[in-house]
Structures are given as structure tokens and as C-alpha cells.
Amino acid sequence: MRFDAERDRFLGYVRVNDGLSLNTVKSYGEDATELLHILELRGVEDLSTVTLADLRLWVSHESQGHARSTLARKIVVVRRFFAFLQDQGIIPTNPAAELITPKQSHELPRILTATQATQMMESAEHPVHELLSDTSSKERKGDAGGSRQAALEFRDAALVELLYATGVRISELVGLDIADIDFSRRTLRVLGKGNKQRVVPFGAPAGIALERWLEHGRPQLLVRASSDAVFLGARGGRLGVRQASDVVHREARKAGVPDISPHSLRHSAATHMLDGGADLREVQELLGHASLNTTQRYTHVSIEQLRHRYDQAFPRA
Incomplete structure (x- = not known):
């Protein structure tokens, strides 16, 4: 691919300077590769010619078939990529600086019973x-x-x-x-x-x-x-x-x-552990959450399930 060298420089930089895991770096590489492939198909021969309009077309393309959380992650990677190119003097300006991530839904995650x-x-x-x-x-x-x-x-x-x-x-x-x-x-x-x-x-x-x-x-x-x-x-x-x-x-x-x-199955596992009597901090440790606040999302799911069971079982609910 035409822009492999720029992508590889970026991945090497974030791996060393941002301390990202190999899996995260791999995910960054996949997102960057998808974008660069689309830009190449659109006839882009020099990354310095990429415009905000080009990137908005890419966002429109990616929004089909991807959850908002996935799209938001991709946009963050692209903004980081073009910021790196600007910092390295490869492009004069960052066309991705004004890309806006979609608002995240605050709905509780779908889980299995x-x-x-x-x-x-x-x-x-x-x-x-x-x-x-x-x-x-x-x-x-x-x-x-x-x-x-x-x-x-x-x-x-x-x-x-x-x-x-x-x-x-x-x-x-x-x-x-x-x-x-x-x-x-x-x-x-x-x-x-x-x-x-x-x-x-x-x-x-x-x-x-x-x-x-x-x-x-x-x-x-x-x-x-x-x-x-x-x-x-x-x-x-x-x-x-x-x-x-x-x-x-x-x-x-x-x-x-x-x-x-897979993430919803992870949510399901955490919820069922809590429903089975596991301590919140134990679940935090198992899931590898840095903050207890993240784990507490699963208690909200459990409360919703409890409310549903209550409505079904209690005659005067």
C-alpha cells in the first residue's frame, strides 16, 4: 500500500511513547490501514492533500455497520495519526483536528440472561x-x-x-x-x-x-x-x-x-457473577478494570434485571 511507511512510523511511535499493548497497537494499525486504503482508492497520492471533507466521507462510510463506540474509537485513532504526521513535519496541517466523535449512548449494554x-x-x-x-x-x-x-x-x-x-x-x-x-x-x-x-x-x-x-x-x-x-x-x-x-x-x-x-458476552459474565454474589471489587480484579466506576456499570445492569423480575413476580408491582 502507498502509505505503509507513514503508518508503520506512527505505530512504532505510539508503541514506544504511549506504552500501548501489542493488541492495541494492532488495532490502531487495522484502523489506520482501512482509512489509508480508502484514501488511496479515492486517488490520494500525498497525505498532505487530504482534507476534512475526505475524512468526513470516510466517517460516513465507516458509520454504516459499526456501533457508535467503534466509530468513535476509529476517529480517535485517525486524529492521533494525522496529529503525528503534523508533529513529524510530514504534513503542514492536521485535517482531522475538527473531526467530531459521535455522542455515546448511555443505554445499558445488551446482555444475555x-x-x-x-x-x-x-x-x-x-x-x-x-x-x-x-x-x-x-x-x-x-x-x-x-x-x-x-x-x-x-x-x-x-x-x-x-x-x-x-x-x-x-x-x-x-x-x-x-x-x-x-x-x-x-x-x-x-x-x-x-x-x-x-x-x-x-x-x-x-x-x-x-x-x-x-x-x-x-x-x-x-x-x-x-x-x-x-x-x-x-x-x-x-x-x-x-x-x-x-x-x-x-x-x-x-x-x-x-x-x-464479545464485549456484550463479557458484560453478561460480569453481571452473572454479581448476581451470583461476587463482590464488586473481585469482579473489578477479574475484568482488569483500572477504576471501580467502570465495574459499577454492571451493578446498574443487575438492578435493571432485579426490577424486571420484581415487576413480573410481585402482584402489586
Whole structure:
């Protein structure tokens, strides 16, 4: 691509000077690449000729199919990118300085009920159980993950089980390496925002799904023996955030539950932990929130659920 050098300089700068995690830098790179690709398609040959009108057209394009929070993040990255170009003397002025981020909705996040979450997990596990119960021959049973499609079934079940069981961010999940798993203690070591590590426990169902993936599925997709990634894509490389997000959406549709994003599944996990009696600070630690105020959003969700149950159950509500 024409502007690869400028993008790479920008990514190198924010990685070193802003202390961003590798996952965040990767996300910045994806957003910058999308913008630069569109500008190139529009015939832009020099970034110094980009105008505010060009960027507003890009915003209009990106607003179709993206949530306001996602669009806001993309705009922040683009403003940061052009500010960097100006600071480095690559462009004379910053055309993105006047880009306005969309107002964020203050609606409570969509979450699954505990019943719906269970339904989604069981639906994801169903093909796996069929593969494991296929006893037409001992060889076939021993090679339950023998096909690529079967391997993907094991992967997808482990992915949604682990995501819901831990409440980790999707970027943290796909960033896991084999060495980050401690099966004896049923914990994961994840790298969160600001390169902060934390240890997160997971339950027995997620542990079983993860073991099945590692035993039956992952070896079928692994093309490079040196790969340490826990979750792999169909071609054998580390699974990307967008691919993993597609898995969550697909499994939700398959289960017949409301279509949710990985972040909404994270919200669901946190809410169900609080509903089950977990302490707010414990949930804060599990989710890797820097501020308790962020975690308190989940108490609002729980209160809304309590009010709904009250309205349904109390005769004089």
C-alpha cells in the first residue's frame, strides 16, 4: 500500500511513547490501514492533500455497520495519526483536528440472561459432543478432530466457553499463549490494557472445552510447530480479533439467542457473577478494570434485571 511507511512510523511511535499493548497497537494499525486504503482508492497520492471533507466521507462510510463506540474509537485513532504526521513535519496541517466523535449512548449494554448464556454454551458444545460420541471405529474416535471443520468446532466451543467463563476481553483471549494456561489451578495469565498482567480463573466446563480443543482440534490447524498461540485461525496462524468476534456472533445466531458481541458476552459474565454474589471489587480484579466506576456499570445492569423480575413476580408491582 502507498502509505505503509507513514503508518508503520506512527505505530512504532505510539508503541514506544504511549506504552500501548501489542493488541492495541494492532488495532490502531487495522484502523489506520482501512482509512489509508480508502484514501488511496479515492486517488490520494500525498497525505498532505487530504482534507476534512475526505475524512468526513470516510466517517460516513465507516458509520454504516459499526456501533457508535467503534466509530468513535476509529476517529480517535485517525486524529492521533494525522496529529503525528503534523508533529513529524510530514504534513503542514492536521485535517482531522475538527473531526467530531459521535455522542455515546448511555443505554445499558445488551446482555444475555443466565439461561440464554447456558443455551449458547450448550449449542456450541453440541457438535463437539457428536464428534466425541462417534464410535463407528476406534480410530475415528481417537481422531475426533481429524478434519479441519471438526477442528473449528472444537475451537469455537472452547472460545465462547472461555470468554464467558472468564469475562476477559476478546483481544486478551486471542493473545493467549499455551504457557499462559495453568490447568492445575484452572487459571489464565492474560495481558490487559497498559501491558498489565493479571491471573483469571476459569471453571470446569471451560477447562474441559479448552482441553478438547488443544487435544483434538488445535493439532489439525497447526502448520508451524513453533506457534505458541492458544487459538488458531483456519490457516494455522494466531486467530485475529475480528475472526474471534465472528465466532461469537455466529454461535449466538446458531443458539437462537440475541446477537451479541464479545464485549456484550463479557458484560453478561460480569453481571452473572454479581448476581451470583461476587463482590464488586473481585469482579473489578477479574475484568482488569483500572477504576471501580467502570465495574459499577454492571451493578446498574443487575438492578435493571432485579426490577424486571420484581415487576413480573410481585402482584402489586
